[in-house]
Amino acid sequence: DGGITQSPKYLFRKEGQNVTLSCEQNLNHDAMYWYRQDPGQGLRLIYYSQIVNDFQKGDIAEGYSVSREKKESFPLTVTSAQKNPTAFYLCASSIRTLNEQFFGPGTRLTVL
Amino acid sequence: AQSVTQLDSHVSVSEGTPVLLRCNYSSSYSPSLFWYVQHPNKGLQLLLKYTSAATLVKGINGFEAEFKKSETSFHLTKPSAHMSDAAEYFCVVSAPRGSTGGGNKLTFGTGTQLKVEL
Numbered sequence: 001d002g003g004i005t006q007s008p009k010y011l012f013r014k015e016g017q018n019v020t021l022s023c024e025q026n027l028n029h030d031a032m033y034w035y036r037q038d039p040g041q042g043l044r045l046i047y048y049s050q051i052v053n054d055f056q057k058g059d060i061a062e063g064y065s066v067s068r069e070k071k072e073s074f075p076l077t078v079t080s081a082q083k084n085p086t087a088f089y090l091c092a093s094s095i096r097t098l099n100e101q102f103f104g105p106g107t108r109l110t111v112l
Numbered sequence: 113a114q115s116v117t118q119l120d121s122h123v124s125v126s127e128g129t130p131v132l133l134r135c136n137y138s139s140s141y142s143p144s145l146f147w148y149v150q151h152p153n154k155g156l157q158l159l160l161k162y163t164s165a166a167t168l169v170k171g172i173n174g175f176e177a178e179f180k181k182s183e184t185s186f187h188l189t190k191p192s193a194h195m196s197d198a199a200e201y202f203c204v205v206s207a208p209r210g211s212t213g214g215g216n217k218l219t220f221g222t223g224t225q226l227k228v229e230l
Contacts (some may be wrong), residue, residue, distance in 0.1 A: 006155075040121070040222065041223075042222045042223060045217075088153075090155055100144075100161050100206075103148075103155035103157070105154055105155045106153065
């Protein structure tokens with residue numbers, strides 16, 4: 001059963017702590033993406049990766065970091081430098097960056 | 113540069129009546145266009161896509177959209193709304209990233225919340 005999984009579904013963090021969100025896909029897609037969604041706004045791109053061991057900043061990369069050591073995994077770390085991290089985070093993948101993207105179920109991060 | 117405007121932030125219809133969700137776009141390139149649906153606290157699901165083939169695109173769950181280049185529009189329609197259609201809908205334009213990087217860049221609209229009433 002192919003798809004994209006994100007964990008955890010809900011995550012709570014204290015101010016000043018780093019936290020890592022997991023994203024795994026078994027679709028054999030080359031490209032993976034991280035988006036942030038805030039109420040009343042569209043999705044905004046944080047980072048994307050077109051191939052293993054390569055990634056690029058999106059529109060709002062400040063305060064975030066990623067790695068792409070394996071084709072199927074693209075974890076996102078929200079660092080303490082991110083001033084307003086409370087949001088819904090969505091991971092997506094596509095065969096190549098020219099194709100439509102498939103989304104995971106999301107992780108809701110709340111900073112206490 | 114590219115942009116997407118969803119003309120209504122909220123749309124309310126009665127069950128069994130037609131649905132119209134409006135989307136206008138701008139793009140320097142010949143774009144691909146998508147509609148995605150999102151149910152509360154869920155990921156986005158692709159409803160349909162336009163990639164320069166037929167201008168009338170049929171998607172899942174009875175939805176369809178028509179690409180009108182002269183009007184730069186890609187409105188989403190459904191003849192008869194069902195309670196399960198209540199969700200948020202996003203219009204998305206995809207175009208080459210160009211000098212800022214490889215591949216395509218997706219630009220999302222701000223979403224239209226569809227409410228279906230009995």
